[in-house]
Amino acid sequence: MTWMGHGDLGCACGSTHVSRRGFLCTGAAAVAAAPVVVASPAANAQTQPTPAPAPGRPILIKNGCVLSLDPAMGDFERADVLVSGGKIAAVGPNLTAPDAEVIDASRAIVMPGFIDTHRHMWEGILRNIIPDSSLGDYFKIVQRQLGPHYRPEDVYAANLVSALGAMEAGVTTILDWSHIQNSPEHTDAAIKALADSGIRAVFAYGNPANGLADFRDDPRQKYPEDIRRLRKQYFSSDDQLLTLALASLSNPPDRVADAWSVARDVGAPITIHIVGTAMSGLVQKLGEKGLLKPDTTYIHCCTMTDTEFKMIADSGGTFSIAGYVEMIMGHGTPPVQQVLDLGLRPSLSIDVETTVPGDLFTQMRTILALQHNNIWMRSQAGEKNLPKMLTARDVIEFATVEGARANHLDRKVGTLTPGKDADLILLRTDRFGVTPMNSATGAIVTSMNPANVDTVLIAGKVMKRNGQMVGVDYDKIAKLVDASRDYTMSNAKYERVKL
Numbered sequence: 001m002t003w004m005g006h007g008d009l010g011c012a013c014g015s016t017h018v019s020r021r022g023f024l025c026t027g028a029a030a031v032a033a034a035p036v037v038v039a040s041p042a043a044n045a046q047t048q049p050t051p052a053p054a055p056g057r058p059i060l061i062k063n064g065c066v067l068s069l070d071p072a073m074g075d076f077e078r079a080d081v082l083v084s085g086g087k088i089a090a091v092g093p094n095l096t097a098p099d100a101e102v103i104d105a106s107r108a109i110v111m112p113g114f115i116d117t118h119r120h121m122w123e124g125i126l127r128n129i130i131p132d133s134s135l136g137d138y139f140k141i142v143q144r145q146l147g148p149h150y151r152p153e154d155v156y157a158a159n160l161v162s163a164l165g166a167m168e169a170g171v172t173t174i175l176d177w178s179h180i181q182n183s184p185e186h187t188d189a190a191i192k193a194l195a196d197s198g199i200r201a202v203f204a205y206g207n208p209a210n211g212l213a214d215f216r217d218d219p220r221q222k223y224p225e226d227i228r229r230l231r232k233q234y235f236s237s238d239d240q241l242l243t244l245a246l247a248s249l250s251n252p253p254d255r256v257a258d259a260w261s262v263a264r265d266v267g268a269p270i271t272i273h274i275v276g277t278a279m280s281g282l283v284q285k286l287g288e289k290g291l292l293k294p295d296t297t298y299i300h301c302c303t304m305t306d307t308e309f310k311m312i313a314d315s316g317g318t319f320s321i322a323g324y325v326e327m328i329m330g331h332g333t334p335p336v337q338q339v340l341d342l343g344l345r346p347s348l349s350i351d352v353e354t355t356v357p358g359d360l361f362t363q364m365r366t367i368l369a370l371q372h373n374n375i376w377m378r379s380q381a382g383e384k385n386l387p388k389m390l391t392a393r394d395v396i397e398f399a400t401v402e403g404a405r406a407n408h409l410d411r412k413v414g415t416l417t418p419g420k421d422a423d424l425i426l427l428r429t430d431r432f433g434v435t436p437m438n439s440a441t442g443a444i445v446t447s448m449n450p451a452n453v454d455t456v457l458i459a460g461k462v463m464k465r466n467g468q469m470v471g472v473d474y475d476k477i478a479k480l481v482d483a484s485r486d487y488t489m490s491n492a493k494y495e496r497v498k499l
């Protein structure tokens with residue numbers, strides 16, 4: 001996408017084609033752009049920092065295919081989105097704003113940014129080290145071997161690169177499930193990296209990855225009580241890009257209950273993994289004590305009982321499914337159908353970048369294929385009156401609308417609704433792997449990947465444009481990240497598989 005002054009929209013067909021299928025505009029513009037082989041404007045070297053656009057000026061996104069995902073607003077084959085004061089001011093055809101900076105979206109889909117409801121961002125420096133390992137290997141290598149050797153600056157580097165990678169892939173809100181609280185200084189470093197990155201994040205304060213059988217034996221750790229300091233020091237308002245949650249430990253039940261009580265005392269929502277036999281019956285026990293409430297998100301839940309699913313549904317809790325990791329590492333079959341059968345819809349999450357791509361395109365495709373496979377298997381076994389198969393639109397909503405709900409931010413993000421914060425992305429359609437763009441929802445789920453993410457706005461601030469992160473010095477950050485990776489792995493005596 002090219003940035004231009006107002007009045008120079010660069011669309012070859014202009015508004016006269018509005019009544020036709022909007023995608024014709026894309027084709028006409030491509031032809032008018034002249035030479036067949038031409039350097040892409042997005043192909044510039046990553047090492048060149050991109051200057052930030054003028055702050056505070058309204059932004060008018062023109063002639064995009066707009067998926068608002070707000071049923072009251074509807075979607076548009078061709079429309080404009082006006083961003084002002086960090087918020088979505090208007091969505092519709094032929095908007096005008098004489099003082100606005102204009103983004104030509106005539107070759108793009110405009111939609112809400114993706115929302116990840118569970119990622120251990122401190123593992124950002126450990127990307128792709130165990131692409132084919134089991135959950136047991138993950139615990140052994142990542143949490144018990146590497147985690148204890150993290151210094152605060154390593155948490156900073158990891159969280160920063162994880163946030164930048166997420167935004168680069170079109171993720172505008174992320175829940176940092178941070179179980180690297182080896183000391184309060186580690187916690188501070190994680191929060192600082194999130195703040196420095198500019199991403200919208202829920203910082204979920206968790207237990208330490210310090211390698212001890214019981215982390216309470218480590219005098220440096222303050223879990224869960226330190227959450228009281230965090231509330232005062234960093235999260236005195238919920239009207240900011242960073243909000244607070246408790247990443248709950250998983251057993252035993254009485255300690256879980258104690259941690260939840262502290263979280264609720266400071267008004268922090270709760271997020272908890274439900275995985276493995278060690279946790280079987282935990283939800284039921286907590287439910288019988290009356291502790292299940294709408295403030296809690298339950299992750300994985302692949303082997304949970306029907307009774308527990310029902311208890312969570314009755315409590316108003318939400319679900320986070322990390323389908324890719326669940327199938328690779330052996331958590332069990334992702335419980336998409338169990339959630340749908342309760343009349344609920346799940347959010348999606350990446351979990352660990354040691355093993356999982358950091359984008360929501362992968363998660364959407366994984367869940368769509370998995371749910372269809374389950375229904376086909378049941379059908380081929382002769383079962384009748386089967387549930388509906390998910391659609392491409394369903395999984396896009398899981399990756400946006402439902403993510404906002406699970407992160408307790410649906411009043412602010414998740415749809416392109418006037419009055420909400422302007423967290424949105426532009427996905428390029430003028431790529432040979434997408435052309436001809438016959439269906440917007442079909443293209444997103446079938447043909448696109450992070451390379452299609454051209455522009456990213458968070459609260460109206462441009463974080464990525466022309467396919468490059470804005471105001472980020474790649475070389476500087478890569479140096480920081482490499483140094484932390486080298487320090488941590490060498491001290492942990494971990495030898496990575498380099499080839």
Ligand SMILES: [Zn+2]
Nearest residue numbers: 118177273351
């Ligand atoms: Zn996890």
